[in-house]
Amino acid sequence: xxxxxxxxxxxxxxxxxxxxxxxxxxxxxxxxxxxxxxxxxxxxxxxxxxxxxxxxxxxxxxxxxxxxxxxxxxxxxxxxxxxxxxxxxxxxxxxxxxxxxxxxxxxxxxxxxxxxxxxxxxxxxxxxxxxxxxxxxxxxxxxxxxxxxxxxxxxxxxxxxxxxxxxxxxxxxxxxxxxxxxxxxxxxxxxxxxxxxxxxxxxxxxxxxxxxxxxxxxxxxxxxxxxxxxxxxxxxxxxxxxxxxxxxxxxxxxxxxxxxxxxxxxxxxxxxxxxxxxxxxxxxxxxxxxxxxxxxxxxxxxxxxxxxxxxxxxxxxxxxxxxxxxxxxxxxxxxxxxxxxxxxxxxxxxxxxxxxxxxxxxxxxxxxxxxxxxxxxxxxxxxxxxxxxxxxxxxxxxxxxxxxxxxxxxxxxxxxxxxxxxxxxxxxxxxxxxxxxxx
Numbered sequence: 001x002x003x004x005x006x007x008x009x010x011x012x013x014x015x016x017x018x019x020x021x022x023x024x025x026x027x028x029x030x031x032x033x034x035x036x037x038x039x040x041x042x043x044x045x046x047x048x049x050x051x052x053x054x055x056x057x058x059x060x061x062x063x064x065x066x067x068x069x070x071x072x073x074x075x076x077x078x079x080x081x082x083x084x085x086x087x088x089x090x091x092x093x094x095x096x097x098x099x100x101x102x103x104x105x106x107x108x109x110x111x112x113x114x115x116x117x118x119x120x121x122x123x124x125x126x127x128x129x130x131x132x133x134x135x136x137x138x139x140x141x142x143x144x145x146x147x148x149x150x151x152x153x154x155x156x157x158x159x160x161x162x163x164x165x166x167x168x169x170x171x172x173x174x175x176x177x178x179x180x181x182x183x184x185x186x187x188x189x190x191x192x193x194x195x196x197x198x199x200x201x202x203x204x205x206x207x208x209x210x211x212x213x214x215x216x217x218x219x220x221x222x223x224x225x226x227x228x229x230x231x232x233x234x235x236x237x238x239x240x241x242x243x244x245x246x247x248x249x250x251x252x253x254x255x256x257x258x259x260x261x262x263x264x265x266x267x268x269x270x271x272x273x274x275x276x277x278x279x280x281x282x283x284x285x286x287x288x289x290x291x292x293x294x295x296x297x298x299x300x301x302x303x304x305x306x307x308x309x310x311x312x313x314x315x316x317x318x319x320x321x322x323x324x325x326x327x328x329x330x331x332x333x334x335x336x337x338x339x340x341x342x343x344x345x346x347x348x349x350x351x352x353x354x355x356x357x358x359x360x361x362x363x364x365x366x367x368x369x370x371x372x373x374x375x376x377x378x379x380x381x382x383x384x385x386x387x388x389x390x391x392x393x394x395x396x397x398x399x400x401x402x403x404x405x406x407x408x409x410x411x412x413x414x415x416x417x418x419x420x421x422x423x424x425x426x427x428x429x430x431x432x433x434x435x436x437x438x439x
Contacts, residue, residue: 013200016067017191018356018377019060021205026056029384033275044279055333058346059353059380066357078322088141094132132298132396135178139397141375142182143371146189152197155190162186181394184378192377192388193370270329271439274385277330278323285337286314294338295389298396311338332383335390352376366412368404376400 030052031324142162149155158397160271166179191200237325245254247431253260295307300308315338319328336345355378362369375398379388388394 013202014128014195014336015432016063016360017200018188018373018380019063021191022377022380022383023056023060023317025381026052026138026384029271029275033272037067044275045283048275048279048282052333055346055349058350059356062350063360066105066354067360079317088145093138094173112183123214131392135393136396139185139375139393140371140400143187143189143374146186146194149190149194149197155194155197158188159183172237178391178393180390181378181391181397184382184388185374188377188381189370189374190228192374221367237262270385277324277328278334279320281318281330281334281337282342284310284318285342286318288314289341289344292339295335295387296339296395298392298399306375328382331385332379332387334390335387352379362409366405368401368408371404372398372401372405 030049050393071173145158146155149158162183168182168309190197220405241258241261242265244256245262247253247264247268256264282438288307288311290307290311291300293305294311297308300306315334319325333345336348339345340348349406356373359369359373359376363373375394378394382388389398
């Protein structure tokens, strides 16, 4: 099953970016987090470190084994502009429906009111259930946009437009968790399938990181100024600035500009914090398993499993012991452990690795495989921080992709059968003992 695999890291970066970049992000996160946390205190334990290593191995080894020989993927056929416009419209309609459902169900006590998932969606009636389809189509939109852009400047412009959409709706409605996978899938689709636009090198990755940091610093400058005037992100911005001051106090920079304090606070909360919070949960997990009701509740509820929202509240209550009263990012590993336990989580990530390998092997010939690999890459690249499966956009889009993959595989299967029959047909000349030349 396993064929010759490229061992050069530059080659691996181009051929298997979903694996190399996931390992790189995890390595940087673990290295940065190996310090005293201002809230949690001691660094994460060695048992947590080895569990993370085992989880990464559970993903990477099957992905390499089932991926086969890496090949340059030709630029996929560009879908019609009408399909792209339709899916973008579905994305916008989905955001509008989500806003409407949130407003109509504001009286419900369902935690953080993820209106496109769980109890809120069920009680929203036909409108909430119709949102499943709009969410699924909405996640296809960034994938198709990534295939359609003609130049790198167009790709950057679309990226900026999606960031603006996410920031606007997050400010107005609070759709960060739902909309973030849309941006992630666009980026992963560009990295995986548009190397005709950008050829991955380590230098370019470093420059992209610097550009994103500068962009984030600029955005935080605007947010900090607005927060000082009681405007955009007021309470959240002030919280991040206070947190950043505590983080920078150890190096005497607690009086740094507000934008710098906000960057430090966000880094502590969203980049350094998840590893500590996962380590904290691993030491005292909840006793009851959600069995898919936590991350996969769109399907779990159809089988009567409604334990997800309650278990989520039980998990959040664990962090009250360290003074945390809000929903925390604690890596995708914690979310998988809530569903399947410590051992079941390793099995689930191994299955994810098999899917990644199969989609990579099928990607040169199947559009649905490219789409699914973009989704799996999006899940893995942010797994050190949070789980994209908590987004209704992502979960519904994943199920749509799996259905499309099965349909496309069945559509291609008769062609493979016919070609095998054609090659196995007996040669009359050989049956008579004659060579092709003599006949």
